[in-house]
Amino acid sequence: MSLRVEGLKIYYRTLYGDVKAVDDVSFTVDDGEIMGIAGESGCGKSTLGNGIMRLDGRMRKVGGTVELDGVELPIGDDRAMDRLRYKELSIIPQYAMSALNPTRRIRTITRDLLKTKKVRYSAEIEEFRRRLDLVGLDEKVLRQYPIELSGGMKQRIVMVISTLLNPSLLIADEITSALDVSTQRAVGEMIIEFRDRGYVKSVMVITHDLSILAQISTTILVMYAGKLAEKASADTIINAPLHPYTQLLISSLPEVGVRYEDRVLSGIVGTPPSLLDPPEGCRFHDRCPFAFERCHEEPPFDEVAPGHFVACWLRSKSSVSADAAAAAPVADGGEG
Template sequence: MRENILEVKNLKAYYDILKGQVKAVDNVTFNLKNGEILGLAGESGCGKSTLASSFISRKKPLKYISGDVDLVGHKIMEMDESEFKKLRLRTISLIPQYALDAFSPTKKIKTYIADLAREQGVKTDKAFFDKVKERLDLVNLDESVLNRYSIELSGGMKQRVIMVISTILDPEFLIADEITSALDVSSQRFVATMLANLRDLEIIKSAIFITHDLSILYQIADRIMIMYAGNFAEIGPTDEIVDNPRHPYTRSLIDSLPKVGIQYKDKKLAGIDGTPPHLLNIGEGCRFRERCPYAIDKCEETPPREQVAEDHYVSCWRWKELGSDLSGKK
């Protein structure tokens, strides 16, 4: 068995616009292990969803620039659309950011599922829909939803139907892009937990869970990768990232989260001063430097990716000397 489902090396994917190139994903390197859920976090506009799009669609104005992406032996950046179509829903699948708007209002759920399956050459017979009904039961939905229109379903129900559709052919790699952002708190927890259950039941092998909410990732992710302004900032085991962050941006994200048992009167949440840089024709250097309280002249140069510990990497010039300042361990 392969150790890694996905291996990404120096990936660059830019948006071509009239004024130049927006470097939304710029020289990103990481891997996804077999059987792993990798959390991908960062502020809005950091490149999380663009990274997902570079794997699954790359529609204009998004343009693949360079780098290598190996998905279970498939060099997907080198594949044309007809080749890649054969991998969809089987090898790679996506729950998109705006999944709740994906349904056709004029089709019943059963028809919608059947149309998608036939596009992939799947026979939509009784055995297929028996499998669909089993998966609906798995996500606590009655089979009667198959005969409903999407407008008859709540947001949480739609999200669970989309999870069933995206995993009905047991994909090896699933991308879940902000799948909890439009849901209430109880639905968020159910959907996030269900993603982990799908992995544990081996319905999917591995997944990337994209969100801006580190508190959700702490519940289900094996590792967390932090992105900032199109760049890699830090990646490591979840406990390490939360308890012992090595990048100032990771520390700032954690400090912005409310803590259980701590009231506002005792400790106020810490925001991050400033705004992210514009990614249009952005130059060299650490992209967090203008907002970083620890920035020095050296930060005008792009920091290398360095190993902190096993499976823990960071891109920061000062991570060694800052030590306890970032981890919170004095």
């Protein structure tokens, strides 16, 4: 068990009150697991990933615990976290292409970073070269400045530097968003390669792009409005999702080989609720085509099948209204 998150709440402090971006979230990530976190913009997926790494000035941990390899992470204590960052958990940020100081050589940046972790550059240089080679970069980049490199090269360098100390958990935040599809695939394969070689034990991939998750992740966690909606293996989420939100999300993706002249691609009606004052009960209920009375109470995040968690009253073991369950058939593969 690599990562265990229990009842985590991260709120943003604003003038109008707390924005409940991550609200009572519990899940685990196993060793070797590449877990994708998917959801619309503003659903809290980036807050979850970044919050585990570092709470910025506006974020506040309100409750819950995060355990990495059986040791609780001092999420709220920036100083104590500094000792664990980079060594135990690391991140490839959303802005990887501009994450390198433009006026320092790659070599200098790496040396300075390692020095802060009391690691000698000379001890890591061989491994560093090997890994640069693995991602297709010549060792001459070490002597170059970031401005001399392309965006893709910088991103790969950041990936290598971020994982150089073999962290237990790697958080990859929207790393494929700015890339074309073939580069997306290459970056995805690098993540898998890093996991297979043991550079990282487990990975959390944050993205709004379900197709990249279908390619690289072992499990997918779907978030909606600060809450978890569904977690299951990537196959299950793509082919047999149970939560109405996941079903609608999957069905709004285009499919290869389908002519959309004949079939209208459906979207999800409405917009996500404001997290300043989220609705009572299931947060999806006012957009959900299957909503019924019970949905005004908050659904539990139940394990309905081994490894398959859903937060929906329709699927809940505790109380299933037969009529409602019949009304919402299990969707198969992207059928809208």
